[in-house]
Amino acid sequence: MTMTVEADSCGPDRRWRPSSVLTAMQEATFYAQKAMGIAWTDLAPLGALWVVSRINVDLKRLPRLGERITVKAISLKPVKILFPWRFVITGEDGEEIGGCKALWNLMDASSRRVTVLPGVIEKVQYQPQESGYQEIPEAAGELEGLSPMKAAVHPLYTDLDINGHVSHIRYIDWCCNRLGIAAMENRSLTSFRISFMQEVKGQDTVDTELRADGSRFSFSGYKANAPVFIIDGALSEVI
Numbered sequence: 001m002t003m004t005v006e007a008d009s010c011g012p013d014r015r016w017r018p019s020s021v022l023t024a025m026q027e028a029t030f031y032a033q034k035a036m037g038i039a040w041t042d043l044a045p046l047g048a049l050w051v052v053s054r055i056n057v058d059l060k061r062l063p064r065l066g067e068r069i070t071v072k073a074i075s076l077k078p079v080k081i082l083f084p085w086r087f088v089i090t091g092e093d094g095e096e097i098g099g100c101k102a103l104w105n106l107m108d109a110s111s112r113r114v115t116v117l118p119g120v121i122e123k124v125q126y127q128p129q130e131s132g133y134q135e136i137p138e139a140a141g142e143l144e145g146l147s148p149m150k151a152a153v154h155p156l157y158t159d160l161d162i163n164g165h166v167s168h169i170r171y172i173d174w175c176c177n178r179l180g181i182a183a184m185e186n187r188s189l190t191s192f193r194i195s196f197m198q199e200v201k202g203q204d205t206v207d208t209e210l211r212a213d214g215s216r217f218s219f220s221g222y223k224a225n226a227p228v229f230i231i232d233g234a235l236s237e238v239i
Contacts, residue, residue: 015062028073054137059098059190101137140193148209165199192233
């Protein structure tokens with residue numbers, strides 16, 4: 001997917017927001033899934049929804065306003081009921097800006113549990129990995145030995161997606177908002193991981209915990225003391 005970095009996908013530093021990276025990954029995945037006949041538009045009538053369980057982002061820099069970039073989504077071999085994807089982001093001159101990973105699975109629209117839909121795995125056109133192992137994204141983890149800064153988050157209308165729960169893209173926005181303007185305005189969030197444990201709906205309250213140690217941080221959420229998500233990463237100097 002080739003695109004131009006538009007103003008509405010940038011922050012005040014005129015660089016791609018972290019959530020814009022995830023949006024581009026999602027769109028590129030949709031086009032690839034659509035070509036295979038397994039996009040959400042194909043599976044929703046069958047009662048199944050695509051959801052993300054892990055995301056890893058690792059960029060050398062954040063693309064700038066007006067820059068022309070290409071996001072390549074590469075489907076990997078499914079692992080049981082898990083569907084891993086790899087992404088390569090390049091600039092107009094062919095410069096590799098970075099790589100990302102995502103792990104998707106299917107959720108039953110009624111039970112809201114992980115499900116298996118017959119025929120989906122057979123339709124996946126994947127790229128064999130020369131290394132012989134699957135590129136499963138790494139799990140995020142909370143920073144240890146630090147007292148968390150706590151705050152409750154109540155989902156807003158714009159946080160919700162077509163699945164009726166908080167979009168996986170919104171969680172990184174929550175994280176950036178908790179880190180704050182002062183922390184974000186002179187630094188970039190180019191490396192982070194997200195693990196999702198359970199969905200959050202509009203009526204839920206999420207108790208969040210932010211831990212920070214220099215440039216490193218973790219941001220996690222709990223619902224009734226059960227983990228909902230964990231994000232970890234590191235802020236870097238703007239390049």
